[in-house]
Amino acid sequence: MKTKYALIGTNIVSIIAVIILILYKGDFIFKFGEDIWGPLSTFFGALSGAGLSGLIAILVFYKDKSYRIKESQIEKNDNFIKSFELIKMWSSSALTSMESMKANIKMDSPRNKRAIENEIIAMSECIQRLEKINDDYIPREIYKDFIDIKVNLEYISTLYKIYVDSVEWISTKTGNIVNFKNPDYNVFLLENHKKVEPNLKKCLFKIIKYKDELK
Numbered sequence: 267m268k269t270k271y272a273l274i275g276t277n278i279v280s281i282i283a284v285i286i287l288i289l290y291k292g293d294f295i296f297k298f299g300e301d302i303w304g305p306l307s308t309f310f311g312a313l314s315g316a317g318l319s320g321l322i323a324i325l326v327f328y329k330d331k332s333y334r335i336k337e338s339q340i341e342k343n344d345n346f347i348k349s350f351e352l353i354k355m356w357s358s359s360a361l362t363s364m365e366s367m368k369a370n371i372k373m374d375s376p377r378n379k380r381a382i383e384n385e386i387i388a389m390s391e392c393i394q395r396l397e398k399i400n401d402d403y404i405p406r407e408i409y410k411d412f413i414d415i416k417v418n419l420e421y422i423s424t425l426y427k428i429y430v431d432s433v434e435w436i437s438t439k440t441g442n443i444v445n446f447k448n449p450d451y452n453v454f455l456l457e458n459h460k461k462v463e464p465n466l467k468k469c470l471f472k473i474i475k476y477k478d479e480l481k
Contacts, residue, residue: 289398313394325431325450327461336395342403342405343480345400345402345403346403346404346477346480347400347477347480348403349400349403349404350473350474350477352395352396352399353396353399353415353470353473354470354473355413356392356395356396356476357396357419357464357466357470358391358470359388359392360388360389360392360393360419360466361463361466361467361470363385363386363388363389364389364462364463364466365391365458366381366382366385366387366461367381367385367386367426368456370382370385371426371429371452371455371456379430379433382426382429383430385426386423386426386427386430389419389422389423389426390423391420392419393416393420393423394466396415396416396419397416399412405476408472408473408476411469411470411472411473412469412473414465414466415466415469415470415473418462418465418466418469419466421458421462422458422459422462424457425458425459427453428451428455429451429452429455432448432451
């Protein structure tokens with residue numbers, strides 16, 4: 267677009283220059299007297315000056331516009347890079363909590379239940395931190411991955427909360443006995459964990475890759 271307007275401006279100036287040259291040499295079909303040459307030369311001089319001024323204004327406008335677009339992109343990249351560090355940190359922390367919960371769910375002990383409860387609290391903190399990240403700072407190319415991370419973390423956290431609520435420990439003379447209100451839920455939870463974890467890692471990897479390729 268910038269080149270187009272530059273060519274138009276150049277053509278206008280060239281045409282004006284040719285007309286002035288023809289008039290000056292007296293080759294124009296009408297022979298103007300000295301009394302009309304002065305006003306015409308003044309007119310065409312002003313016209314050519316206006317054309318040059320317009321051309322310069324157009325070039326300055328597009329140069330300024332290009333500069334502002336570049337500055338805006340730099341600002342967007344800076345905002346994303348700062349957000350990226352938070353995404354990477356809190357997503358990685360949540361994945362660590364998930365690994366810990368998966369290990370504890372396989373062990374029948376009151377201590378393991380408390381460990382899962384603590385990890386649920388830690389994961390909830392990670393989710394809250396991710397929710398506070400400004401969505402406007404996330405490029406649209408990876409926006410869905412960012413949303414998927416938050417949704418999957420919320421989902422798996424809810425499943426573990428249900429698990430904790432479904433387990434109770436009964437004290438007896440011989441020791442503690444675990445009572446599963448829903449025995450099949452254990453299997454259901456682990457199957458979903460197995461699906462969610464790789465999806466989370468995939469989304470996080472895509473965000474990391476996008477950041478590394480950012481110019």
